[in-house]
Every structure is written in structure tokens, then in C-alpha cells.
Amino acid sequence: MNSVLVAIPSMREMSLLHSRSVNSAGPTPDIIECERYDTAVCGVGMLDFAVNLSGLLAGRKYACVLQVGICGAYPGRGLAVGDVVRVRSEVVGDMGVQEADGSFTHWSKMVEDAARYAENGCGENAGILPESLRGLRSVSGLTVNCCTGTASLSLDRSARFDVDVESMEGAALFAVCRRFGIPGFEFRAVSNVAADRDPASWKVGEALAALKREVLDKL
DSSP: OOOOOOOOOOOHHHHHHHHSOOOSSSSSSEEOSSSSEEEEEESSSHHHHHHHHHHHHHHOSEEEEEEEEEEETTTSOOOOOOOOOEEEEEEEEEEEEEEETTTTGGGGTTTOOEEEEOOOGGGGGGGGSSSHHHHHHEEEEEEEEOOSSHHHHHHHHHHHHTOOOOSSSSSHHHHHHHTTOOOOOEEEEEEEEEESOOGGOHHHHHHHHHHHHHTGGOO
């Protein structure tokens, strides 16, 4: 067992980052013990990721958890496909209610809960990360259940929450790690622009190759 757990959302991401097979089914996902870190597929979306990561952390003690995967970048935020970033904060973006006029009211406007989560690896734990990872560009993220599929929604989300990238698991990582008192860090590679949905233009393989080179190979 290593001291660092690398938590990966999907089997596709895992297969492009590691050659060994892994099982994501069962009470908790399989853990692969690599040379310098352990890794596991924790599931796509906030719910599966939180449940599976909690199961792993309940059974093993790690010094820190790294979430790695792909993300979409919002237009006009200075990011390009292939960029590797460190996501320092997350907002749950589609938690709220739809009003009778069709408008959306975010959860933070209804209760005293901003639905915002932050990296909890600072302070005395800042030295856990290698210097090469600490120097990666820092961004703000939006965690959603429904990915952006139109340019208008992209502009609304990035402006409303002042965020740079979009994923489906970031807030879950920070929430679970905070609950277990373990430093959690999120690293993402931009595979696409989060605007009008066009999967044919996504560069998933290239993004994950950059993620492996800039993050996993330097742990």
C-alpha cells in the first residue's frame, strides 16, 4: 500500500492512463498498487464518486488523495485543449430550482449554503505535493450533473459562477476528503471546450497523455 491514492472517475480514463485491468463493480472498486501510488476507478458523477471514495478511505489510510481526469474548459478563460490544471475550488453548478418563469435559482440563493468546496491540502499539508505539481496553473471548477451542451449555457455558467472548467466529480472529492480529514487535490486535463456539444472534436486521448506526463509521472 502506498501513501497516495489516485482516484479516477471512469474506466475509459483509467484504461488510457494504465495498462492493467481493474474492476469498478462491487462494494468498493479494486485498488491497483503502482510503484509510487495506489489508484482506483471511483465512478462518474458526484454520487458514485463520493460513495466509492468514501468506501476506500474507510478501509485504508492515505496521506492524500489526488483526483485526475478530463474536463471541459469554458470559452474565454485562457485555456486550450491539452492544458493540465490544478483545480483549487469547486461549485455545485446545477443544484437549485427552476422557477415558474423558466429561470434557474441556485441553491446558494435559497439557503445559507454556497455549495462551494475548496482544496483542503494547504497549510501544513502543502508540502505533500511535488514542486512540479504545485506549480501547475490553478483554476476554479464547476461540478455538474448535466454537462454543458450549448454555447448559451456555457456563457451563463462561466459568468454566473466565475469558473474556468467543468467536470462531474470535483466537488465530491473535496467534500469527502474534508469529511475524512485527508488532503485532497484535483488535477484535470482539458479535452474539449464546454460549449456547443461536439464529441467528434474532443481530444480525450491527447488530454490524458498530457495528464499522465504532467501529473502521474511526477508523483
